[in-house]
Each structure stands twice: as C-alpha cells, then as structure tokens.
Amino acid sequence: MQTWALIADCFREAFDRKIFWVMVAITLIVTSAMACIGFDERGISFLFGVWRLEYSNPAFHGGLAAIGIPLKFVAAIAINILDTFVGWIGAVLALVATAGIFPRFMERGAIDVPLAKPLPRWKLFLGKYLGSMVFILMQATLFVALTFVVIGLRWRAWLPGYLLSIPLMVILFSYLYGVCALVGVMTRSTATAILVSLAAWLVFATPATVLQTMSIVQPRGNGRIVQVARLARWVLPKTGEVAYIAGRWAGAGIELDVPVPPPAGFADDNQAAAMRELSEQQLKISALKSIGSSLAFELVIVLLAMRRFSKTDF
Amino acid sequence: MLTVTEMTNWAVDLIGVRKTYGRGARRIEALRGVDIQVGRGEIFGLLGPNGAGKSTLVKIMMTVVHPDQAMGTILGRPLGNRKKLAVIGYLPENHRFPPYLSGRQLLEYYAALAKVERTRRRKNAERLLERVGMSAWAATRISKYSKGMMQRLGLAQALMNDPELVVLDEPTDGVDPVGRRDIRNLLLELKSQRKTIFLNSHLLSELEMVCDRVAILIEGLVARQGTLAELTEHTVDYRITVSGNVDALRPDLEARGAALQNGEIVVPGHDLTKVNELVDLLRARKLLIESVKPHRFSLEDILVQTMGEVAAQPGAPPVARPVARR
Numbered sequence: 001m002q003t004w005a006l007i008a009d010c011f012r013e014a015f016d017r018k019i020f021w022v023m024v025a026i027t028l029i030v031t032s033a034m035a036c037i038g039f040d041e042r043g044i045s046f047l048f049g050v051w052r053l054e055y056s057n058p059a060f061h062g063g064l065a066a067i068g069i070p071l072k073f074v075a076a077i078a079i080n081i082l083d084t085f086v087g088w089i090g091a092v093l094a095l096v097a098t099a100g101i102f103p104r105f106m107e108r109g110a111i112d113v114p115l116a117k118p119l120p121r122w123k124l125f126l127g128k129y130l131g132s133m134v135f136i137l138m139q140a141t142l143f144v145a146l147t148f149v150v151i152g153l154r155w156r157a158w159l160p161g162y163l164l165s166i167p168l169m170v171i172l173f174s175y176l177y178g179v180c181a182l183v184g185v186m187t188r189s190t191a192t193a194i195l196v197s198l199a200a201w202l203v204f205a206t207p208a209t210v211l212q213t214m215s216i217v218q219p220r221g222n223g224r225i226v227q228v229a230r231l232a233r234w235v236l237p238k239t240g241e242v243a244y245i246a247g248r249w250a251g252a253g254i255e256l257d258v259p260v261p262p263p264a265g266f267a268d269d270n271q272a273a274a275m276r277e278l279s280e281q282q283l284k285i286s287a288l289k290s291i292g293s294s295l296a297f298e299l300v301i302v303l304l305a306m307r308r309f310s311k312t313d314f
Numbered sequence: 315m316l317t318v319t320e321m322t323n324w325a326v327d328l329i330g331v332r333k334t335y336g337r338g339a340r341r342i343e344a345l346r347g348v349d350i351q352v353g354r355g356e357i358f359g360l361l362g363p364n365g366a367g368k369s370t371l372v373k374i375m376m377t378v379v380h381p382d383q384a385m386g387t388i389l390g391r392p393l394g395n396r397k398k399l400a401v402i403g404y405l406p407e408n409h410r411f412p413p414y415l416s417g418r419q420l421l422e423y424y425a426a427l428a429k430v431e432r433t434r435r436r437k438n439a440e441r442l443l444e445r446v447g448m449s450a451w452a453a454t455r456i457s458k459y460s461k462g463m464m465q466r467l468g469l470a471q472a473l474m475n476d477p478e479l480v481v482l483d484e485p486t487d488g489v490d491p492v493g494r495r496d497i498r499n500l501l502l503e504l505k506s507q508r509k510t511i512f513l514n515s516h517l518l519s520e521l522e523m524v525c526d527r528v529a530i531l532i533e534g535l536v537a538r539q540g541t542l543a544e545l546t547e548h549t550v551d552y553r554i555t556v557s558g559n560v561d562a563l564r565p566d567l568e569a570r571g572a573a574l575q576n577g578e579i580v581v582p583g584h585d586l587t588k589v590n591e592l593v594d595l596l597r598a599r600k601l602l603i604e605s606v607k608p609h610r611f612s613l614e615d616i617l618v619q620t621m622g623e624v625a626a627q628p629g630a631p632p633v634a635r636p637v638a639r640r
Contacts, residue, residue: 005426009412016414112406113471116376117427118399313335313379 002119003127010101010131019097023139026093031146039155092198094139094173095180098132099193102184111314121310129181129302133170136177140169162250168242171291175237176201178298182305185312207233208240237294245287325479325510326352326375328386328393333370333379333534344370345381346534352527357501357511359525361518361617366531368514369407372483375512376404389479400429403472407483407514409464413457417448417467420456425474435474442470447496461488469497473504480504481512486520498524518613528613530620537620546610552589553609554579557602566595 014020038045043054105111105128114124144166152158179200184193210229331348334341344367352358360368373379377394384393391398411420421439430438443449446466451459459467465488472480486494494517501511501524515521521528522542529539538545555578560567564574572581572592579596581589589606596603611619 001429001431002427005423009415009423012414012419013412107410109406109408109410110412112373112376112378112409113404113411113424114427115378116399116402116404116406117424118396118429119427120396311380314373 002117002123003130006124006127007131007134010128010135013101013104014097014135017097019093020135020139023093023097024142026089027139027143027146030143031150034147034150035154037154039157090140090143090169091173091176091201094136095176095194095197097139098135098177099180099184099197100190101128101132102181103188103190103193106185106188106309106312106314108314115314122306125185125306125309129177132177132181133174136173137166137170140166140173144169159250164249165246168246168249171295172239172242175204175239175294175298178301178305182301182308185305185309201239204236204239207236208238234293235297237297238290239294241285241290244285245290248285249287323354324351324387325354325356326350326358326386326388326512328371328375328384330383330385331371331374331381331393332383333367333374333381343534345374347383348531348534348536350529350536350539352510352512354510355505355508356526357505357513357524359521359528360512360514360531361516361521361528361613362531363617363621364516367534368531369483371531372406372481372512372514376402376406376481378406400475401478403475403477403480405465405468405472405480405482405485407487409468411456411464411467411471413455416453416455417443417459417470418452420467421471421474424471428475430475438474438476439470442473445500446470462490462493465489465497466493469500477509479510479512481514483514484516485513486515486517494520518617522613530617532621532624537624538616542613545613545616550584550608550610552581553605553607554581554589554592554596555604555607556596557604560596560601563595563599563601567592570595 036047038048043052043057045052105114115121117124144163148159148162151162176197180193180197183196184190187193207229210225211233214226214229328348328350331345331350332343333345334343336342348367348371350360350371360371362368370379374381374384375388375393377396377399381393386393388395389398389401412423415423418439421442422435425435425438426432439452440449443452446469448463448466448470451463456464456467465485469482469485472482486497489497498520501513504511505524513521513525525542527539527541528545530537530545560574560577560579567574567579570588570592572579572588574580579592581592593603593606
C-alpha cells in the first residue's frame with residue numbers, strides 16, 4: 001500500500017511537469033516522422049507516397065546496395081534510430097524529468113510528513129526510486145511500442161526482439177539514475193544531480209573508448225593504460241554496450257552482421273584487422289555479464305544513496 | 315496484551331534528549347538534555363523563544379531528526395519506534411505540501427503512507443475536509459490554496475489516521491482570527507475524545523486558552539514545566555488602586571516590600587498579611603481604596619521572567635523544575 005502510494009505520487013508529480021509532455025511530444029514526432037516513410041519490395045515512399053525512390057535508382061550505391069533486401073535495411077535503420085534515441089536524447093530527457101524528484105522530495109517542509117509515517121526510510125527512498133523507474137518504463141514502452149507498430153506496418157518488418165528495447169532503455173537509464181539519486185540526496189540540487197550524472201555517463205563511456213582507440217593505435221598493446229581501462233570497464237556500468245545489445249536483440253534472426261569493409265583511412269593491415277576484431281567483439285558482448293556487472297555497480301550506488309537518506313537530519 | 319511500558323500514563327515521556335548540529339566552531343547545541351512528560355488525554359504546550367530548540371524536539375519525536383542521545387517513550391513505545399507512528403498525527407511548521415495534488419489526494423496519499431486502509435481513507439478524507447471547512451476546495455490543486463487553507467488542510471492530514479497523539483508545530487501560523495478560533499475548538503474537541511495533543515506555538519495567548527500543561531524551553535533545556543496553575547502559583551501579586559496622591563507614601567511602601575507602578579501599588583507574592591498591613595497603612599493616611607485585586611501572571615509574563623532568569627546566569631543552564639511524576 002505504502003510503496004504503491006509513493007509510486008503513484010511519482011506519477012502525479014511527473015504528469016505535472018512540462019518535461020513529461022515534451023517527452024511524449026518527441027515520441028509522437030519521431031513516430032510520425034518514421035510513419036511518413038514506407039518501404040516495400042520495390043523501393044521507399046516518402047510522405048505517404050508523395051515522393052518515391054525505387055531501389056533500382058542510382059541513388060542506392062555503396063553500403064546500401066550491399067544490404068540488399070528491404071527487411072535488413074529496415075532493421076538497420078530501426079536500430080540506428082533506437083541507438084540514437086536510447087543513447088542520447090531519451091536518457092538525457094529522462095534524467096531531466098526525474099532528477100528533481102529527490103531534491104524536491106527532500107525540501108525543507110516537504111519531507112517532514114512522509115518521514116513521520118510508519119515506514120522505514122529505506123522504503124521511502126526505494127518507493128521514490130522505483131517510482132522514477134516506473135515513470136521511465138512508461139515512457140520507454142510508449143516510444144518502443146509506437147515505433148514497433150510503425151516499423152511493422154509502414155516498413156513491413158515485424159521485429160519482436162525490438163520490444164526488448166523497453167527493459168534495456170530502463171536499464172540504461174537506471175545506471176545513470178543511481179548516480180543522479182545519490183547526488184540529489186547529497187546536494188538536494190536538481191541541477192547538480194543532472195550535471196554530475198552526465199559527467200558520470202562520460203566517465204562510464206571512457207574505458208570502452210580508450211580500449212577501442214588503443215586497439216587501433218596499438219593493436220597488440222597491453223600497457224598500463226589498457227589494463228586500467230579494462231578494470232574500469234569491468235567495474236563501471238557499460239552504457240555503450242546497451243545499444244549493441246539492443247541492436248542485436250532487435251535484429252535477432254536477421255543477418256545484420258554484414259562484413260564491414262575497412263574504412264579508407266586504415267591502410268595498415270593490422271589496424272584494419274583490429275577494426276574487424278572490434279566489430280566482432282561488439283557482436284559477442286555477453287548481455288548477462290554486461291548488464292549484471294553494471295547493475296552490481298548501480299546497486300552499490302543506490303545503497304550509498306539509501307544510507308545517506310536514512311542518516312540525514314531534515 | 316499491553317507491555318509495562320505501554321501501560322504508563324504518560325503519552326510522551328522524554329528523558330535526556332540531546333542534539334548538536336555542526337562541528338567545531340559551527341557546533342550548536344540545540345538540545346542539552348530535555349526531560350518532558352505529557353499526560354494521556356491532555357493538551358500540552360511547548361513554548362520558548364526562537365532558537366530554543368522547540369522544533370528540533372518535535373522533529374526528534376517524529377523521527378525526522380536523529381537525537382545524539384535520548385531515552386523515553388511515546389505512547390508506551392521507545393522513542394524512534396516507527397510502528398507507533400501509525401497512531402500519531404503530525405503537522406510540521408512551514409510545511410510544503412506537493413502543489414500538484416488536490417486537497418483530497420493529499421489526505422489520501424498521506425493516509426496511505428500511514429497504512430490507513432482505502433475505505434477508511436476515503437471516509438476520513440470527506441469527514442475531515444468537512445470538519446476543517448475545506449469540502450468546497452477538495453478537488454482544487456493545493457498550489458491554489460492560501461496559507462490559512464494550507465493550515466486547515468494540514469490539520470486534516472494530521473488527523474487522517476485517527477491518531478492517539480497529535481503533534482502540531484505552529485498550527486495557527488498564518489491563520490486569521492476566525493480560523494484560529496476554529497482550530498482552538500477543534501483541539502478542544504479532540505481533547506474531549508481523549509486524544510493527546512502536543513502543541514508547539516509562539517502564540518502564547520493561544521496556548522493559555524487551551525493547554526492543560528506547558529513546558530518552557532530555553533537554550534535547549536526545559537526551564538519550567540507544569541500545569542498553568544503550577545507555573546503561575548508563585549507568580550501572583552496584588553494590585554491596590556488608591557484615589558489620591560500616593561507618591562508621598564513611596565518610602566513606606568518600599569519599606570514593606572511593595573512598589574508603586576503606574577499609580578498602582580504592587581504587592582509581590584501571595585502574602586495576604588502584607589496586603590492587609592498596607593491596607594491599614596493607606597486607611598490610616600486617610601486615602602480612599604478603590605480596589606484590591608490579585609493579579610496572576612500570563613504565560614507571556616512567565617516566559618519573559620524565565621528568560622530573564624536564564625539571561626542573568628550566563629553559562630549556567632536554566633534550572634529545570636519538573637512537576638511530580640504521575
């Protein structure tokens with residue numbers, strides 16, 4: 001009863017905020033834009049048939065021609081959109097929408113009554129935390145469900161695996177929200193919580209970027225930087241890998257791993273091989289290990305935030 | 315079955331409550347060992363100057379603030395027991411209710427946190443909104459409420475769980491005179507239902523009108539505690555009004571321990587013999603006596619007097635004067 005009341009309160013608070021409706025509007029705009037484009041066996045139509053582009057048109061060349069059949073093409077675009085939305089816009093908007101929940105809850109005069117109720121402080125914290133998650137779950141469900149239908153109806157590609165992006169979006173958000181909640185509880189400042197969370201996101205992405213760069217610059221290198229980056233990648237949430245996993249699950253059953261030709265800048269055989277190896281590694285990422293270790297980090301952060309919340313005098 | 319501690323007559327029995335904020339040079343001792351007892355079914359008033367530690371004490375009772383050291387019970391359970399909060403209502407000072415909720419939603423939300431079952435929540439919400447005169451505003455968002463309306467709603471939320479103990483921190487803050495009278499009546503109504511009320515207010519006249527017992531908190535210690543009669547027992551004087559010029563009598567009056575204030579002869583204490591001696595003196599000097607009246611100190615007088623006593627002893631803690639335990 002108490003947890004549900006807290007979750008329901010998070011919803012009411014979220015509905016009251018303009019950012020919630022901005023997120024809904026963005027979802028509708030993205031979905032509508034996607035619906036404007038249609039695919040069939042012969043080509044692509046824009047603005048519901050106002051303008052058409054046949055596959056036989058010379059505009060299709062290079063990489064696109066290599067993809068061949070429309071379904072793969074469609075899936076590739078869908079995953080690209082998902083990657084962009086999940087990776088950046090969605091998570092940033094979700095952070096902005098929810099970062100203020102703890103600071104506002106802990107404002108002088110606002111927190112006293114809830115704290116004086118017969119529920120432990122950890123439960124109060126968890127109720128608010130889960131409320132934020134459920135709110136994002138709802139937004140993610142709306143986005144993925146709508147785009148799933150559009151991709152199916154307009155792009156002629158029903159991708160059941162794409163629906164698994166819903167929990168993945170929530171998981172990615174939760175990696176960041178753990179930090180956001182901790183900073184929110186410590187500083188009681190929404191702006192600080194958002195900024196630190198975004199900085200943390202950068203830090204989380206750094207080890208993978210360093211390893212990728214090092215593998216290209218020094219394909220056989222195993223120096224101190226590589227070792228530290230490997231350790232950091234293991235410990236920190238793997239935000240970048242969520243997009244790979246989402247893409248893989250969305251394209252399940254579709255031969256998406258089309259061999260990528262080495263980019264023009266990599267004349268060196270070793271570097272080209274390293275790039276190929278990197279691409280293969282991304283396909284081999286273990287969802288269980290990646291998500292499991294990231295959630296373990298999140299759990300530690302959430303426990304720290306919970307402890308701080310429980311010990312604070314208001 | 316009730317445990318020994320649950321059978322105590324005290325609704326609130328606090329012993330040695332201490333709380334310090336900050337460290338080093340910024341260290342502030344908010345409470346320095348507070349002992350307070352509140353009987354079941356009584357209205358208890360906590361008063362003191364700003365910064366005395368009143369709100370800190372209330373927050374410790376409600377588990378909002380952690381004490382450095384504290385013993386005692388609330389409704390028979392150890393201080394800090396969260397389960398017992400289910401039967402305690404609380405209205406904090408300067409509360410800020412979620413502006414996105416309506417009055418009814420707020421009552422139901424807080425009642426849900428207090429584990430009040432759904433049907434009882436709805437029934438109580440309607441009853442209490444009616445009782446505090448807010449039925450017409452039940453569906454309106456709180457952001458549209460005035461300060462007085464917020465206080466009324468706050469009182470209603472404090473009663474949603476049918477509490478045995480109601481803790482109110484400045485309940486009449488921002489309320490107009492009519493609203494204050496309504497709140498006083500509500501408090502007396504609650505008392506008639508055998509509910510205990512712990513009232514923290516700086517409006518001393520309000521406390522005087524409704525409280526059975528009060529405690530004066532100064533610099534983090536209870537300086538005085540007892541019933542209004544007990545507190546004013548030794549703070550009575552007699553005022554003699556005389557027709558004619560009494561200035562010439564000043565040396566004689568002072569020799570008998572009396573004083574001349576604003577044309578009135580003030581005889582401190584409860585000494586009727588001295589009063590009669592002075593009456594004899596006045597009659598011997600052929601002065602006409604208009605009235606002889608006992609004058610009992612108000613709470614404000616007592617507070618000011620106690621603050622003066624404390625100020626006169628810099629560094630020394632005020633002397634706590636608890637009444638005999640029940």
